[in-house]
Amino acid sequence: MTAATRSPSVVRRTCRRVGLDRNPMRRREDRLQLAVAATLTLLFLIIAPLLSISVGGRIYQTEDRIAQAQAAQLHQVDATVLEVGKAPLYAPITPARVQWRDAQGATHTSDYQATGVLKAGATVRIWLDGAGRVSEPPSSTRAFSKALVITTGLVFAIMVCFGCGYALLRRGLDRRRARLWEAEWATVERMWGNHGTRPDQA
Template sequence: MTTGSVNMYRRTCRRVGLDRNPMRRREDRVQTMVAAALALVFLILVPLLVMSVGARVYRTETAVVQAKTAQLHQVDATVTETGKAPLYAPIMPAKVQWKDADGVVHTDDYQSTTVVSPGQSVTVWLNGANKIVEPPSSTQALSKAVLLTSGALFGAMLLVVGCYFTLRRSLDRRRLRMWEMEWATADLRWGSHS
């Protein structure tokens, strides 16, 4: 180790309260040790929350999407007419037409997320009643898993930080009482020498 790295190591230890400074009180050491323990707890909680909450939500939402997808089917439809796309939404209204397995022609409104023109073929999703529905989401499971896992991590972080600041406030009060007591003792000693 070089002298610079030794000095940096000592400075870091002193800043986090891990040096052998005789001026550090017991409360200072308790605060440092509790902060380290809470950081370790949080670092252990992160993978546990991700694996338990995130994985469970992802599996559940994937099963929901698969169940919805099983109730739907795709058909190729032909655009018969288009409407004017509103400026505020990236959707182009259109009417589409398709034939079912029995050869019956169906016509329904369709909201395209791309520009379509009459005569163009588009793939639409239908429910059991042959009505056009939104296609199953390929990102729903991951989105919900990330959202709920982030919420759980944020809650765990708030809990850990709240515990630390509650302890710190309690220790600060105790340090203040000790500081006042030491000043009173010093005042008695110094005042008696006059």
């Protein structure tokens, strides 16, 4: 069998599985299920990008403004590493003791946690807040990360709601199809008497 003849066969099988063929045996419930599935899929493909752009964009802008405001209250100075502690096994940080001078020439000493390897006597750039305390450096990825997490959660929640709604609909339609199947075979048995044999009783 060539690819040219195999391709239409694959298309026909796919259409038959999703209910797009013209099979006269398909019930109204089958067409309703297909229509709901197509509608929910289309709605999800429309809502998900719009939600990501609108909600995600607003969250990113808000968090970015907060990060810029926090960064404006910080400043950097050069500090000298006095001693280095032992890095814990559960976190990729190196505790250290650092010392620096402020603009007035006063000496300050404080604990510092670095994400890399430090040696005593080395010079590091540290961030200080308005009160002169060692602070965490401003994050350049916090706004994007928070927007991504919240948007992903909302999209997942919508997908779950759509999936649960479709599952409930399909369950109800399956029950209705089963009742119709039983009623139709009861009619056939009355018409044929003992000559009719149900497929599930063969």
